[in-house]
Each structure stands twice: as structure tokens, then as C-alpha cells.
Amino acid sequence: MTKLPGPEAPKAPPAGAPPLPPANRSRTAHGLTRAAAEGRFALQRCPACARFTYPPRDACPKCLCPALEFVDAPEGGLLVSSTTIHASVDPYFREHLPWRQGLVTADCGPPIIVHLHRDCVEGERVRLSLQLDKAGQPVVFARPATETPNMQDDPAWQEMTADPRSRRILITNGRHPAAPALARALLQAGAASVDVGLSDPDEAFDGGALLRATDNVTPVALDLTDARSVAALAAAIGAEVDILINTADHVRPVHLFERDAPRCLMETMDATVAATAHLAQAFGPAMMARGAAGPNSAVAWVNILSAYALGGHPVAVALAARRAAPRRHTGSQRLYRSRGRRMVPARTPAEDIAVAAFACGR
Amino acid sequence: MTRQPVRKSYDGIVAAVPVSVPYERYSIESAHWWIARALKGLCEGAGIDHRDIDGFAMASFTTAPDSAVGLTQHLGLSPRWLDHVPMGGVAGVVSLRRAARAVQAGDADIVACVAGDTNQVDTFRKTVAHFSRFAQDASYPYGAGGANASFALIARYYMNRFGARREDFGKLCVAQRANALKNPHALMKTPLTLDDYMRARPIAEPLHLFDCVMPCAGAEAFLIMREETASALGLPFARILSTIERHHAFAEDEVQYRGGWARDVGELYAMAGITPSEIDVVQTYDDYPVISMMQFEDLGFCAKGEAPDFVRSHSFEIDGSFPHNTSGGQLSAGQAGAAGGHLGIVECLRQVTGRAGPTQVEQARIGLASGFGMINYDRGLSSGAVILWGETQ
Numbered sequence: 001m002t003k004l005p006g007p008e009a010p011k012a013p014p015a016g017a018p019p020l021p022p023a024n025r026s027r028t029a030h031g032l033t034r035a036a037a038e039g040r041f042a043l044q045r046c047p048a049c050a051r052f053t054y055p056p057r058d059a060c061p062k063c064l065c066p067a068l069e070f071v072d073a074p075e076g077g078l079l080v081s082s083t084t085i086h087a088s089v090d091p092y093f094r095e096h097l098p099w100r101q102g103l104v105t106a107d108c109g110p111p112i113i114v115h116l117h118r119d120c121v122e123g124e125r126v127r128l129s130l131q132l133d134k135a136g137q138p139v140v141f142a143r144p145a146t147e148t149p150n151m152q153d154d155p156a157w158q159e160m161t162a163d164p165r166s167r168r169i170l171i172t173n174g175r176h177p178a179a180p181a182l183a184r185a186l187l188q189a190g191a192a193s194v195d196v197g198l199s200d201p202d203e204a205f206d207g208g209a210l211l212r213a214t215d216n217v218t219p220v221a222l223d224l225t226d227a228r229s230v231a232a233l234a235a236a237i238g239a240e241v242d243i244l245i246n247t248a249d250h251v252r253p254v255h256l257f258e259r260d261a262p263r264c265l266m267e268t269m270d271a272t273v274a275a276t277a278h279l280a281q282a283f284g285p286a287m288m289a290r291g292a293a294g295p296n297s298a299v300a301w302v303n304i305l306s307a308y309a310l311g312g313h314p315v316a317v318a319l320a321a322r323r324a325a326p327r328r329h330t331g332s333q334r335l336y337r338s339r340g341r342r343m344v345p346a347r348t349p350a351e352d353i354a355v356a357a358f359a360c361g362r
Numbered sequence: 363m364t365r366q367p368v369r370k371s372y373d374g375i376v377a378a379v380p381v382s383v384p385y386e387r388y389s390i391e392s393a394h395w396w397i398a399r400a401l402k403g404l405c406e407g408a409g410i411d412h413r414d415i416d417g418f419a420m421a422s423f424t425t426a427p428d429s430a431v432g433l434t435q436h437l438g439l440s441p442r443w444l445d446h447v448p449m450g451g452v453a454g455v456v457s458l459r460r461a462a463r464a465v466q467a468g469d470a471d472i473v474a475c476v477a478g479d480t481n482q483v484d485t486f487r488k489t490v491a492h493f494s495r496f497a498q499d500a501s502y503p504y505g506a507g508g509a510n511a512s513f514a515l516i517a518r519y520y521m522n523r524f525g526a527r528r529e530d531f532g533k534l535c536v537a538q539r540a541n542a543l544k545n546p547h548a549l550m551k552t553p554l555t556l557d558d559y560m561r562a563r564p565i566a567e568p569l570h571l572f573d574c575v576m577p578c579a580g581a582e583a584f585l586i587m588r589e590e591t592a593s594a595l596g597l598p599f600a601r602i603l604s605t606i607e608r609h610h611a612f613a614e615d616e617v618q619y620r621g622g623w624a625r626d627v628g629e630l631y632a633m634a635g636i637t638p639s640e641i642d643v644v645q646t647y648d649d650y651p652v653i654s655m656m657q658f659e660d661l662g663f664c665a666k667g668e669a670p671d672f673v674r675s676h677s678f679e680i681d682g683s684f685p686h687n688t689s690g691g692q693l694s695a696g697q698a699g700a701a702g703g704h705l706g707i708v709e710c711l712r713q714v715t716g717r718a719g720p721t722q723v724e725q726a727r728i729g730l731a732s733g734f735g736m737i738n739y740d741r742g743l744s745s746g747a748v749i750l751w752g753e754t755q
Contacts, residue, residue, distance in 0.1 A: 022491065022503045029499040055500035055739055061613075080616050081522075083507070083514035084567045089487040090506030099505040101566075103515045103740060105616045111740050113501045113515075122522065139503055 018289075019091035023135040028056040031070040032138035036130035041075045043108065044068040054110035075128050077104040077112065079120050079142065092134070100156065104128065104142050114142040117154050131160035152190075162300040165190030167242035172224060172279060174198045176247035178304065180207040183217050186243075195237060197222030199229075224248050224275030227282075234282035244283055245302045248275035276303070369633065375462045376589045376599035377750060379407040380711040382689075384547040385580035385696040389480045393424040394436055396478035396698075400581035401437060404474050408585060408595055417443035417473030417586075419461050421453030421700040423489050424479045443470035451647050451735030452607070453477055454582075454704035455746030459605045461586035471591060478581030479699025486577045489699075496739035507566045509649065510574055512737045514566035517652040519617040521568060524667040528568060530674065531651040532559035534686070535572045535693055537678035538648070542690025544680065544720040549578055549696035572693070573650055580698030582708045598715040600750040603728070604634035607746040615741075621653075621734055622745035623660035631662065634749045638662040641749070642726040643713045644684065645706030647734035648691040653742070657732055661747060685723040688713060706731035707748060714752030727752055 025033075035042035045052050046060035046068055059066045082102040088094050102116035104126055112128065120126050125145040133139045141160055143151065152158075152165055164186045171179050174196035183194045193216045201219045211217055220237070223229040250271035254264045287301065381403035383396060397420065405412045418441045420430040428436065430446035443464050447453040454477060461473035479485075490508040492498065505511055520526055536556050542548035554572060562571035592599040606629060608622025623630075631637060638661065646657040655669035663684075664672040678686040689695050689709040692702045710729040712718040718726075732747040 022498075022506060024491070024498050026495055026499050055496045081515040081519040083511055083518060083569075084564070085505040085507040085511050085514075086564045086566065087510065088506045089490050089508055090502075093506045099507075101505045101507065101511055101515070103519075103617060111616060113504050113740060115504055122518070133503070137503060 019095065020135040021092045021133045021137065021139075022090055023137050025137055026056065028058055029138070031056060032130055033132070033136075035070060035072075036132050036138040040072055041128055041130050042070045043073040043106070043110070045071045045073070052106070052108040052110055054106070054112055074107045076107040076145065077126050077128050077142065078107075079103075079116070079122050079124055079126050080105050080111075082116055082120065082122050096155070096159065102126070102142055104140075112140050112142075114140045115156050115160065117141070117143040117151070117157060119144045119148040119151065119154070133160055162243065163190070164243060166192050167299060168193050168195070168237075168240050169243045169245065170195045170197065170220075170237070170241045170283075171245045171247055172197045172222065172275070173247040173249055174208070174211055174219060175205050176249050176304070177207065179247055180210045180214070182245065182247075183211060184214055187214065187216055191243075192216070193218060195220045195241075197224065197233070199223040199225075224278060225270045227278045230275075230278040230282045234286070238283050238286050241283060241287065243300045243302065244279070244287065245304065246276060246279060247304050248272050248279070249304075369629075370466075371633065372462050372466065372602035372605070374589050375466050375586065375602055376592050377458065377584050377586055377602060377707070377711050378592050378597045378599040378715075379404050379583075379585045380708040380715075380717070381407060381581075381583040382547055382705075382708055383478070383581040383583075385549050385578045385698050387481070387549060387576065387578050387696075388483065389579035390482065391480055391579070393422045393478055393480045393699075394428070394433065396480055396579060396581040397422065397425075397433060397476050398437055400476045400478055400583035401439075401474060404476075404583050404585055408472075408597060410472070410595070412437070412439060415439060415472050415474045415585075416441050417445075417461060417464055417470030419445040419447055419457035419473060419475045421447045421449065421457060421477040421703065422479050423448075423450070423699045424485060441470070443473065448700075449703070449735050449744055450700055451649060451703040451742075452733035452744035452746045453700050453735065454707045455605060455731070455733040455748050456607055456744075457704075458584075458586060458602070458707060458748055459607060459746070462602055462605075465586055465588060471587060473586040474583060475586060475704070476581065476583040477699075477701040477704040478583075479579060479701060481577050481579040481699070494736075494738045497737070501739055509737055510566040510569055512740065513650045513652065514569045516618050516741070517573075517650065518568055520619055520652050520656070523619060524670060526652070526655065526670040528560065528570075529556065530655070530670045531573055532556050533673055534648075534651040534654055534678060535559055537682065538687050538691045538694045540679050541688050541721060542694030545689045545695060546720070548690040548694055549576060550690065550694040554694075569650065573652075575649055575692040575697035575702070578696040578698050580696065580701050582698070582701040582704035584704070584708055584711055598717060598752070600711050600714045600729075600752040603636070603749040603751050604630050604632075605746065605748045606630045608744070610743045611745070618741035619656070620660050620666065621656055621742060623657060623732065623747055624666070626745075626747075627660060627662050630747055630749065636728065636749070641728050641730045642685070643688060643710065643723045643729045644686050645689075645691070645710045645729065645731040646687060647703065647706060647732050648687055648693050649697065649702065649734070651693070653734055654687070654691075657734070660745075661730065661732060680721055680723055685726070688718065688721045688723060703733045703735060706733070707750075710748075710750050711752075714750050716752065 046065050048065040049063045051062050085099045100116035102114045104112045126142040127145050131141050195218050222233050250268045252264045254261050383399045447457050457475040464470045539554035559572045606626035611622035611625045646654040648654045658669045659666045676684040710731040713726045714729045735744045
């Protein structure tokens with residue numbers, strides 16, 4: 001039997017890759033990672049004396065309770081001091097100088113060193129949030145407590161977010177049931193334009209009329225099963241795509257013992273597994289190279305996954321198998337992170353409901 | 363509640379043989395090499411063999427993977443008392459305190475207190491990136507400004523709260539440069555004017571270039587022994603009148619505006635039996651001038667918040683009204699890693715024994731040297747001070 005290679009040791013970023021912020025964290029500090037990924041502001045709190053603490057610790061400094069828990073914390077705080085850093089020992093920050101840093105007394109008590117929004121003023125209130133930085137690590141960001149003009153344009157804030165504002169977005173499969181709603185939501189959030197891939201741009205389908213009627217949505221010819229088609233689109237717009245949303249999909253519920261199963265499975269694999277590989281080949285390198293390229297950085301690659309990626313219903317066996325591909329792709333986020341791009345796994349209830357409906361219908 | 367000092371005095375215990383190994387901006391040598399040169403200097407100064415040293419207190423950031431134990435074999439020492447003091451800027455005071463008690467108790471006869479660090483091309487970044495767990499998790503990833511950024515936050519707050527101006531910081535820096543020009547071993551060799559100071563490029567606002575020490579390679583060392591040992595060896599010495607040490611004081615302060623000295627200063631002078639006005643020469647821990655100003659307050663030379671006025675009303679040169687950091691301090695002599703905490707003690711020892719040569723303050727008998735260290739997260743945690751009295755001049 002062929003022996004599978006073990007997990008690879010993390011490699012240094014390839015030469016020419018943009019530098020990333022410092023990524024070392026203690027195991028305890030990764031409690032913040034979870035909260036940041038869920039968009040919550042959480043800090044450790046002692047279950048015995050109820051005191052909040054920061055930085056992440058392994059015991060309460062007030063009562064030595066060794067079972068601190070990460071819980072949602074008040075987001076308010078007071079900016080008690082600040083600095084603008086002009087000299088840094090780290091290559092990532094050297095490319096982003098000057099950089100503002102603040103010291104905030106959180107409403108719940110602890111002092112917090114923060115990335116500081118340019119509009120924050122010493123002695124005034126700030127709003128704290130946990131973000132994932134370009135290295136995928138949790139960091140605390142402080143914004144003014146009240147909205148300021150063009151607040152989203154702060155360069156430090158843009159480094160911490162994958163805001164669709166002013167971004168060019170590609171949705172790879174326009175026939176995905178979520179595509180029209182996704183396109184509209186992204187445009188409402190300020191996206192500059194949305195390209196929607198269609199294997200036959202003239203063919204009618206559910207939601208097609210809605211897509212075509214939306215301003216700033218451009219249908220583009222894209223056959224995800226055809227490497228040349230994907231490469232052609234990448235050659236045309238690949239250098240400008242900031243956010244790629246991979247909706248490659250092919251729902252054909254089939255039981256393995258059914259007569260048509262092999263052909264059906266191959267079609268599904270072609271439309272999904274091969275599609276993901278073609279996209280990664282054609283769009284991946286350029287987006288990775290732009291990973292930390294300041295305001296013009298490619299900001300995200302989103303794979304729409306189904307809960308079926310995690311297991312297999314008998315009739316969804318092909319789905320489960322082929323989901324493994326984008327799921328594996330998403331799992332390779334360490335590589336992508338080494339280039340500063342975000343890999344965002346998203347699971348869509350709508351799709352799951354559709355698949356579930358098929359399954360129940362049999 | 364005021365604590366009654368019940369501590370035993372350091373009667374009969376002395377410091378001797380101040381050694382500075384001239385600093386270099388960068389060095390391809392190891393910390394071991396720098397520490398060896400300091401030990402050699404101690405032995406030559408004392409007229410002893412290094413195997414006569416039976417106590418060794420070592421401070422360094424760059425001996426890894428070796429600790430003080432590894433250094434004993436590397437350098438051929440066989441001490442019966444050994445200490446590794448990884449406390450940065452307070453390691454000098456802490457080493458002196460521990461060594462004095464060890465000699466007093468008879469656990470050792472001659473203790474070498476040595477601090478040395480090398481500075482290779484990436485040494486500084488590595489030290490900053492791996493300084494502490496809190497730094498790794500919660501300060502380094504926020505711009506990687508190192509100590510400059512942390513002290514910038516402290517300096518800004520101090521300026522806002524007490525009305526200090528950049529010109530006040532500048533006055534101290536300019537005076538120390540003038541002192542350094544008389545110290546042949548200081549790294550900084552050119553005069554500095556207040557105008558130069560004010561126009562320097564920003565590093566982490568409000569800190570600018572001349573507010574920051576220059577990391578370098580070097581070593582500092584001294585010996586602790588009984589007075590009779592020093593006399594038998596024919597060595598000039600200074601008595602230890604008093605010491606203090608404190609870690610993580612005033613956790614409740616939202617931003618650091620005082621150090622642990624403020625908590626222990628009463629005991630410092632009570633044990634010494636003197637008042638601050640009787641101190642002839644002061645060596646503060648000057649990683650940044652704002653920290654020196656904090657020490658003027660916390661060590662009793664003026665009240666909290668009055669250091670800006672104190673600076674405006676004094677001169678800090680060797681022949682000034684308040685002789686301060688007479689070798690140029692770390693700001694102008696250089697910061698050789700952990701040796702920065704020993705620099706002030708070594709210069710103080712030279713001063714009160716009348717052997718400071720070109721930087722000698724006239725009639726200096728009683729000197730104070732302080733240490734400060736370890737920005738673990740948002741503040742310096744460790745503080746210490748020692749008062750030395752030199753008799754044999």
C-alpha cells in the first residue's frame with residue numbers, strides 16, 4: 001500500500017511573496033481567533049471573580065482561578081494614549097508605515113494595545129472589535145465611537161477587512177441559486193461591479209432575468225468544466241478581480257446503485273472538482289501575488305460550501321465526494337495566507353435546503 | 363501603611379573594580395566573547411585569577427541556548443554560587459543585591475556581576491519579537507515598533523498629563539551627549555544641539571531619533587566582596603548604603619506614569635540614612651528621557667509631575683547643578699542589551715571612588731544608580747536603585 005505523506009511542515013513564503021504581519025501567538029490567544037472569525041468582541045473573564053483580563057492569560061491575576069473563559073465583552077473604551085510608528089523591525093509593517101497604535105482602557109477594565117483608526121483622538125471614546133489580520137491572526141482594532149466621514153477608507157482598517165466596497169467581484173457560476181441575491185447584496189455594500197460567470201450567457205434560467213436586470217452586473221462567458229474557458233476569462237479580467245466567489249455547483253442527487261450513477265458522478269466531478277482546480281490554476285497565482293499589495297490587494301477567495309461537504313447522505317454521495325475538493329482547497333488556506341489573501345469558507349443553508357428537498361422527494 | 367524597615371544593612375559589603383568593555387554598534391562575536399572580556403577585565407583590575415571568583419551573576423539577552431550554567435564551563439569558572447538574572451535594565455541592581463547578601467552570608471567571597479550582549483544584524487528584531495508572551499500576543503503584532511512604540515505611549519501620556527515638552531526631553535539628551543564627548547568609549551562622538559534634537563526624524567511619535575538608545579554590543583561588570591577582601595587586594599571600593607527592588611507595582615495606573623521606585627523610595631533613603639539632597643551624582647536608567655524624568659520624581663528629587671520644571675531649572679552636565687548620567691548614559695554611550703542596567707552602577711562606582719577620569723564629578727562621594735526594565739506588555743515592570751558611598755579617595 002502506498003504510504004501517504006504526513007502533514008507538511010509550514011514552509012517559508014516563496015520568494016517574492018508579500019510579507020505578512022507577525023503570526024506567532026500563544027495557544028491561549030487563539031481564543032480570540034474564534035471570536036474574531038465569528039465577528040464577536042470577546043475577552044477572557046474569570047468565572048470566579050467575574051473580572052475581565054487582557055492580554056490572554058492562563059490564570060486570573062486577581063484570584064488565580066485557572067479556568068478563564070472567553071465571553072462577549074463590552075465594545076466601548078477610552079483612548080488614553082496613542083502613537084504613530086515611523087520605524088518598525090517587521091517587514092510587513094515597514095511596507096505600511098506610518099502606522100497608528102493606541103492604548104485603550106476598555107470599559108470592562110483591562111488596558112488594550114490596539115490598531116488605531118486614523119480618526120481616533122486621545123481622550124475620546126472608541127469602539128473595539130476583533131479582526132483577523134492578513135496573517136489570519138486575531139487583533140484588536142479601535143474605531144471612533146461615532147461614525148466619521150469616509151470611515152471605511154482608513155488604510156489600517158482596510159488591511160483588517162475584506163470589505164466589498166469599490167471591489168471588482170467575480171461570481172463563478174451565475175446559475176447557483178444564491179448568485180442573484182449575492183450580487184445584489186455585494187453591490188448594495190458598495191462593490192464596484194460584479195462579473196457573473198455563465199457557460200452560455202444567452203440561456204434562460206431561474207434568476208437569470210433578475211441578474212441581467214441588475215446594474216453593474218456583467219454576465220461573462222465562463223465554462224468551469226473547460227480549462228481554456230477559465231484561462232481565457234482570467235487573461236481578460238484576472239488581474240482586476242479582488243474577490244472571487246466560487247459557486248461552482250452541480251446538484252444531481254443520485255444513489256450509487258442507480259443505473260445512471262457513473263455518468264452522473266463524472267458530470268458532477270467535472271462541474272465542481274475540476275472547476276475548482278481550473279479556477280485555482282487560472283486565478284490563484286495573480287490573486288496571491290497581490291495578497292498584501294496595499295489598497296489594490298486581492299482581498300478574498302470565497303468557496304461556497306455545503307454542510308454536505310462534511311458527510312454523506314446516501315443520495316448525496318457524489319456531493320459529499322466532490323465537496324471535498326473546494327473544502328480541501330479551503331483547507332489549504334495556510335498557503336494562501338502565506339500570500340496575504342483571505343480564504344473564506346461559507347456554508348449556504350439555501351443550497352443545503354435544495355439538496356435536502358431532493359433527498360426527501362425520493 | 364508605611365512599612366518599617368526591618369532589613370539588615372549591607373555593612374561590610376562593598377562594590378569594586380568597575381569594568382566597561384568598549385561598545386561596538388554591530389559585532390560578529392557572541393555574547394560569550396563579550397562576557398569573557400568583561401571577566402578578564404575584572405580579574406586584571408582585581409589582580410586575581412578568574413578561578414578565584416566563586417560567585418557569578420550573569421545578565422544577557424543573547425547567550426541562548428546557554429544559561430549562566432553553560433557559561434561556567436565555557437569560561438572555565440567553578441563558582442559555588444551562581445545566578446542568571448534575565449531582567450534587562452534592572453538586572454544590574456538585582457545582581458548587586460543578591461550578590462551582596464550572598465557574600466554577607468558567606469555563601470561566596472568574590473561575586474562577579476557581569477552583563478554582556480552581542481548585536482548581530484538581526485539580534486534586535488529577534489529580541490523584540492520574542493521578548494515576552496504578552497508582547498508576542500498583544501503588542502508586537504501592532505506595528506512591531508518594539509520598546510519605541512511602548513514608550514511613545516507612556517511619553518505621550520506623561521506629556522499630556524504633566525505638561526512636559528519635547529524641549530525638556532531634549533535638554534537631557536543634549537546634556538548627556540556633552541557628557542559622552544568626554545567619555546572615550548561612548549559610541550556617540552559628535553555634539554548634539556537642541557536644534558538637532560528637535561529636527562530629528564520621528565520614530566514613534568512623540569519620540570524622535572535622539573530620544574532612542576542605539577542598540578549595540580558590549581559588556582559592563584563589577585565585583586562584590588567583603589570590605590576586608592577589597593583592602594587585602596588593595597582595591598578602591600564603595601560601600602552599599604541601600605538598595606530597593608520592585609516588580610509590577612501600580613497595576614491600577616491606566617498608563618504608566620510612575621515606576622516601583624515611588625513605592626519603595628522611603629525605604630531607600632531610610633536605610634541609607636541620608637536625604638536626596640545629599641546625593642552627589644545620579645545615574646538614572648535612561649532608555650528614554652521621559653523615564654529619567656519619572657525617576658527624578660519617584661526617587662525623591664522632585665514631586666510627581668514636577669520633573670518638567672526640575673529639568674528647566676537644572677543643568678545636567680558633569681559640572682552642572684545636577685550631574686546626571688555622566689558617562690553619556692545609554693542615550694549617548696549606547697545600549698549593549700542587558701548591560702544597560704549595569705552601565706549606571708559601573709559609572710557610579712567610578713564616580714564615588716574618584717576614578718571616573720575625564721567624566722569625574724568633583725568631590726563626588728555618594729552616588730545613586732537606578733535600573734528599570736522589562737516592558738512585558740504596556741509598561742516597564744521592574745525597578746530598582748542602589749546608593750553607593752565611596753570613602754577611599
